[in-house]
Amino acid sequence: MSVMTANAAAVRVEALTRTYGSGPQAVHALAGVDAEFARGTFTAVMGPSGSGKSTLLQAAAGLDRPTSGRVFIGDTELSRLSETRLTELRRGRIGFIFQAFNLIGALNVAENIELPLRMAGAAPDPAWLAHVVARVGLGERLRHRPAELSGGQQQRVAIARALVSRPDVVFCDEPTGALDTTTAADVLALLRAIVDEHGQTVVMVTHDPVAASYADRVVVLADGRIVRDVPQPGVSAIAAMLASLDRRAAAVEG
Numbered sequence: 001m002s003v004m005t006a007n008a009a010a011v012r013v014e015a016l017t018r019t020y021g022s023g024p025q026a027v028h029a030l031a032g033v034d035a036e037f038a039r040g041t042f043t044a045v046m047g048p049s050g051s052g053k054s055t056l057l058q059a060a061a062g063l064d065r066p067t068s069g070r071v072f073i074g075d076t077e078l079s080r081l082s083e084t085r086l087t088e089l090r091r092g093r094i095g096f097i098f099q100a101f102n103l104i105g106a107l108n109v110a111e112n113i114e115l116p117l118r119m120a121g122a123a124p125d126p127a128w129l130a131h132v133v134a135r136v137g138l139g140e141r142l143r144h145r146p147a148e149l150s151g152g153q154q155q156r157v158a159i160a161r162a163l164v165s166r167p168d169v170v171f172c173d174e175p176t177g178a179l180d181t182t183t184a185a186d187v188l189a190l191l192r193a194i195v196d197e198h199g200q201t202v203v204m205v206t207h208d209p210v211a212a213s214y215a216d217r218v219v220v221l222a223d224g225r226i227v228r229d230v231p232q233p234g235v236s237a238i239a240a241m242l243a244s245l246d247r248r249a250a251a252v253e254g
């Protein structure tokens with residue numbers, strides 16, 4: 001009996017499809033994706049523009065309902081949940097980090113970080129909160145508003161907010177897309193550290209081979225399907241993989 005496999009994955013998607021529109025106009029953003037993201041691992045999701053990366057992340061995070069297929073967070077299957085339960089699960093068990101930070105401008109740093117807990121009606125664990133704030137290096141900025149922070153600092157607030165509920169998984173959609181190279185490296189090192197130090201599970205969409213090289217594994221999508229799944233490729237191997245897909249796409253179109 002596979003007792004181990006029942007719990008091994010933080011996230012699992014099975015035969016996932018997502019179609020936008022219908023008839024001749026239909027777009028098959030996900031055309032049958034099967035994937036597991038093991039606990040305590042860092043995965044980069046890559047692929048050409050329009051290949052379905054954001055759609056996969058949104059479906060896996062319960063932000064969007066797939067057309068067919070199943071999503072499991074741990075042992076919980078999302079399609080079985082009511083909207084209310086799904087919202088609760090998102091607040092308590094899933095962290096999300098966006099390219100545009102998505103902080104609330106009227107709230108200060110501390111309030112932004114605690115927001116998911118407050119919305120879930122839970123009190124923060126003071127020791128864990130203090131640890132998270134210290135880990136992202138924001139101890140001096142707790143009373144500042146997002147507009148008073150640099151982009152890198154704002155993304156650190158978003159990382160702390162994603163971690164505050166000790167989620168099963170943190171999904172990131174281009175988390176360094178709006179940051180300069182040095183600040184991006186800082187944020188990526190922090191994501192790597194939360195995996196290594198806390199056994200957090202991170203799934204990150206990125207276009208950037210350097211960002212992807214921080215991950216344990218790179219999954220590549222094309223036309224709504226996984227076409228590569230490679231453990232720890234280096235920057236040049238990732239760039240070569242993407243270039244070969246671009247050449248293939250150009251050959252098909254040309």
Ligand SMILES: Nc1ncnc2c1ncn2[C@@H]1O[C@H](COP(=O)(O)OP(=O)(O)OP(=O)(O)O)[C@@H](O)[C@H]1O
Pocket residue numbers: 020021027028029047048049050051052053054055056
């Ligand atoms: N709300 C929507 N309505 C219609 N089509 C959509 C919608 N959202 C996404 N799509 C289409 O689904 C496909 C996959 O989109 P998705 O955003 O997942 O791609 P992506 O790989 O994240 O792209 P990018 O790298 O450009 O962000 C694209 O063809 C896109 O145009």
